[in-house]
Amino acid sequence: MQVLFIATQLIFASFFQNLTDTQVTENITMPIPSGFRPMTDDEIVSKYFTTKKPLVLYTDESLQVDLGVNQSVTQWAEKDVEIMASFQKSNIYNLYDDVQVISEGIKEVNGKQAAYMEFVSTIKPDENSFRDDGSIVKYTYIQYIIVGRHALVFNFTCPAAYKNEWQETAKKIMDGVSIKGKIK
Template sequence: MLKLSFLLLLMPFTLFAQEKMVKTKINDNITASLPTNFYPMSAEDLAQRYPSVRKPLAAYTNESRFVDFSINISATQWRPSDIEIAKDFFKASLINLYDRVDMIKEGIEEINGRQYMVFEFTSQINGEKYSLTNTGPVRKYIYIQYLIQKGKTIVFSFNCPVQLQQKWQATAGEIMTSLKIKGSL
C-alpha cells in the first residue's frame, strides 16, 4: 500500500518529465536535438498537415501524431539588417492566422551564433458556429523561430494541442535552442 501511495505521488511529475533527446541530422546543413520518439512524417501526413504547394524541408511527429516539429522556407525575403522589421511583420502575420493569440515570449535571440526571431504562444481558431459538424475551438501551443539567411527565411515550428503544453513546453525550448546551421541552405 505504501508503494502504491508513493507511485501515485510521483505520477504527476513523471507526466511532465522532459523527453529523452537525440541529435538528429535534418539535412547536410541542419541538425537539431529531437525527442527519441519523433520520426519523419509520411507523405500522407505531409499532405494532410501541410496542404501547400511548398512542401516543408522536413517535418517530424511523435507516435501519437499530436506533436509536430517542422522546417520550412518562407516565401518572404529579408536582409539580416531588416530583422527588427521582419520580426514585426511575422508577428502580425501570426496574429492574423488565428482568432486569438496569447503571446508567451517574443523577441530576437542569438542561438548558436545566429540571430532568430522567436515567438512562443498559444493560439485558438474558433469553430464554425453554424456548420453541420459544429466543432469547437482548436487551441494549440506553438513555438516558432525564423532565421534570415542569404535572402531566405527559414521557419522552425513546434506545435501541439494546448492540453499538452505543460508536458512539451520545455522540450520545445530544448529543440529550438539545439538548432545548428552550417553553411547556407
C-alpha cells in the first residue's frame, strides 16, 4: 500500500510544478514555476520576433517552456473583453497554419474579467526553404485582461509534446494573476 501511495505522489508531482508568487511588475503578481528565470535580452531576440520588448519573459532551464507578460495601450474598455477576445482569436488563427482550440472563454481572475484561449498551434515549414526542419507544434495558454486603457497579455508556451506535463500548471498560473492599482 505504501509503495502505491509513493508512486501516486511521484506521478502527481510530475504533473504539478511548484509555484512561487512573484512580483513581476510594480502592479502584477503571479505564480511562477520554480526553476524559471527571466530571459536575457539575447535570448528574447533569438526566440521572438517583436518590435516591443515584453514587460517580462521567463523561461525554464531548457529554454523551451516560456511565460510572458506584455502590455499595450488599447482603445478597448474593460467592458469590451468579449469583443476583444473575438478579435484576438482571429489574430491567432492568422498567425498559424493550424490551430486546435482546447478551451476558450471569459472568466474572472482575482476580480478582473479575463479572456483566455488554450490551443495547440502548428507552423508548417516553408516549401521553398532549403532546410526541412519539420512543423513547429506548440501548446499555448494565452490570457487577456484590460485594465484602464491598457491590455495585458499573459502567455504560456511550450512544445506540444510537453502539454500534458504543463497544462494544469499553466491554468494555475493564469488563475493566480493579480493586478493591483493602475497600470502606467
